[in-house]
Amino acid sequence: MFRSKTIIQPRAEQETSSVLVTLDIGDTYSGYAYTYTKDFMEDGWTIHMNDPWVREKHMTHKTCTSLLLEPDGKMTGAKYGYEAETEFAGKFMDGCSQEYILFRNIKQEFYKDGVNFETEITDVNTKVQKKPLCDITLALLRFFREKAIERIRKRFAAITEDDIFWVLNVPSAWKQETSLLYRDLAIEAGISYRRLQIVTEPEACLAYVMQYLRRRIPSKEKERISGIISLFDARVMLLDLSGDAATLSVHRVSGDKTFKMVYQTRSHKKGSSQVNDQFLLFLSNLIGEDIIRALEKDYVDDYMAMCDEFEMRKREIKPDTNDTDLFSFKLPYQIEETFKDLYKEEYRTITQRIKEKSVFRDRVRYDRDRLHVEISVLKDLFDIVLNKIEVFIRNVLKMGPCARIVSFILVGGFSESKLVQAGIKKRFPEMEVIVPETPELAIMKGSLMLAVQKETRPPTPPSGKFQRETEQTVISKICSVM
Incomplete structure (x- = not known):
């Protein structure tokens, strides 16, 4: 089987926490996932999702990245996710929605240059109310952290904060300062500096896909795919198709048969x-x-x-449904x-x-x-969007670092669609297209797999109370295993 640093080799039991949790604040949808270390070490696959989020008569693995504030703008009593959207709709019906403050899809703001603790964003309802981006993000992190702890304690009431290790994923396209800012917020949200690891979204996805190939497909198929993607200097393209954007990263097979990212790009309005x-x-x-x-x-x-x-x-x-x-x-x-x-x-x-x-x-x-x-x-309607994605991909394939691509790996919520999967295969018949189970959850599950694998030795925390204003309060670089 193809060897990679992202193939999971669990740590010895004494080196791990009882529970590993990842928080995923996504562009459009957010959620959390967790695994009990003992369970995962037994089969290398068992990861639990949050309780289903309910919207009308539908249940989903994630809830929308939304936050609703009262007209006074205070965080007390804020509503999150589907509840925020439902509450806002109810206020509208009552004719009193005009001054309520609604934020959506805030993660996209972190891609902008110069984002910092003073950066403000405008809400989508009044279009005049402004709040610090970091305050909104901090509230979301606290909400999902508390939901995760509440869910875990339903099974084991004795679980304490010291039993939990936390993982955050960040886009590889973010600047280092932005990723550190995000980690800074996680610490302020109540996550221990010593019990927190950062991983990038592409490495998390690759970890999940490699584990999927290792454990979830037949041996003959595994050998065939491994033979394709393990060739020295071959490239694979990871296509993360989300609600709003298409994020592409190209990874080269190095001499030691591990992946190294050689190119990445992102395009909005293609999700x-x-x-x-x-x-x-x-x-x-x-x-x-x-x-x-x-x-x-x-x-x-x-x-x-x-x-x-x-x-x-x-x-x-479905693609085979009669037209x-x-x-x-x-x-x-x-x-x-x-x-x-x-x-x-x-x-x-x-x-x-x-x-x-x-x-x-x-x-x-x-x-x-x-x-x-x-x-x-x-x-x-799907074809209109898929055609845009095709043009985007073909422009990337013209780049020098993107030569010798032998396989596409599809992850992200949009990749759940059978129409999207079939559309990519039809447009690029020469490529091996790999779609793992539940591609929407690839980042969350993969980040936990990396946390089980990696021995995490964070630097000594700064002395005194944590202060968001000082550069010395954040780590100097992002943890990586790629």
Whole structure:
């Protein structure tokens, strides 16, 4: 089998903590995972996720990266994740949402140059309220840390802070100062300096994929893939496809048959949320842009519910589904009411408008509050985003360090889609495309696998109380095993 530093060789039991926990504050979705060291050392695979997060009738491994504050802006009583979005929708229904402060997708701010403790961000509701980025991030870290401890103690009530070792993952594209700032916040959130390790997202993903190849696929398939990716000086491309962005990193097989990253890049507007954007454009073409805008402005709760429904339902679409099969989708009843108000002199019904105005007239049927769409239409929406990803990848393949790429590895939430997997394979038939189990969880699971593997000897902490303002209070470099 292909040898790599990211193949997991568990530490001796006396060198490990009882529990390992990772916190993942993602671009769009966030969560945590944990493993009991004894369990993992027995099979090299057992990792537990948080209790399912519930949104309407859906349950997911992660919750959205959202935080809602009261109009006074105090962190006391803040709501997080799906609860924040549901609470905000409820305030909107009550007509008192105008002054509530809502933050989403804050991790993207850390990619910007010059981010520091004084950096402020504007909320997405009032668009005038500002809060320090680090205060919002600190609140999120505290929330998931407390949730993780609460979950672990449900099984073992006697677990203490000294029994837990924590792992944080950071994008490799972040500057060192930004990664250290993030670690600084984790310490301020209550995680012991001595019981914290930082790993980069690509190395975590590779750790997970290598362990998957080692333990979860048949021997013949394992030997075939190992023969491809273990060639000296061969390259593999890790494609992390998330909600908003596509992050690519290229890794070379070194002389000792370990991976070394030789190139990385990131491009926004090439993720799962862009399919959602295309769906809203599709609805605008069908019913009218004014109708969709009015729904978003005047009926936020129903608009959000519609978007959430599509976010979950789109995952059902498979590449082998017949193109003429119908995908039925329930629309908020306010759409029809708003349509009657805005178009009462031009169109009698939504069906009439679709037949007269929409380019999709032959592939769509509207029946009361249900929209019946041919699967081919939704596949086209995916193709728009996949075509952008293809152009992005092909431009990367032209780079000198990216020659000799023999395999693509797909991870990230967008990679969960069978349409995405099939689309990448179709566009790059010459590549070996590896998709591990639950690619959405590759970063979280891989970071725990690295923590089990690595003997962590953090530097001596600074004396006195930890102060965020001084450079001496943070470590000088990020831990790495690559």
